[in-house]
Amino acid sequence: MKQCLVVDDSRVIRKVARQILTELAFDIAEAGDGQEALDQCRKVMPDAILLDWNMPVMSGIEFLRALRIEEGGQTPIVVFCTTENDISHITEAISAGANEYIMKPFDREIIEAKFSEVGLM
Numbered sequence: 001m002k003q004c005l006v007v008d009d010s011r012v013i014r015k016v017a018r019q020i021l022t023e024l025a026f027d028i029a030e031a032g033d034g035q036e037a038l039d040q041c042r043k044v045m046p047d048a049i050l051l052d053w054n055m056p057v058m059s060g061i062e063f064l065r066a067l068r069i070e071e072g073g074q075t076p077i078v079v080f081c082t083t084e085n086d087i088s089h090i091t092e093a094i095s096a097g098a099n100e101y102i103m104k105p106f107d108r109e110i111i112e113a114k115f116s117e118v119g120l121m
Contacts, residue, residue: 002120003027003044007037007060008052008081013104017050017081020108024121034063038070045072048120050111051098053082053089061096068097077118081106 004026006017011032018028029046031037035058037049049067053060060080067073079100080093090101100114115121 001025001027002047003029004048004050005029005031005037005040005046005076006050007031007034007055007063008050009033009055010052013052013081017106017111020111021050023108024112024115034058034060034066037063038066041067041070041073041076046076048077048079048115050079050081053080053084053093061092064093064096064098077115077120079114079118 004021006014006028008014009032014030021028029040031040033055051060064078077099078097079102080098081102081104083104085103093101099118102110102114
């Protein structure tokens with residue numbers, strides 16, 4: 001079973017994402033900010049990361065940049081899931097190593113489609 005790390009400071013978003021991804025046959029881990037996520041990745045690198053942009057302690061973009069220089073950090077498929085929808089944020093995310101970008105609010109159909117596009121399904 002593939003593992004997905006859901007990184008968001010909103011407990012509600014993590015819960016919704018967990019439910020959707022569990023139905024899509026992923027084992028789920030959660031983190032409330034980028035630093036917590038980076039700490040978890042240093043222990044066990046997930047197959048996929050669903051990543052929020054705006055979080056306390058360490059933002060999603062800061063986490064992504066740190067992840068990509070870690071040993072094994074190029075491996076996870078990273079899908080940003082955020083309210084930041086302007087082209088500059090999307091461009092910055094892709095340049096930093098994001099594989100895909102989806103907007104909140106999301107549903108199962110959106111996550112399933114994006115995860116399929118990047119080869120996770």
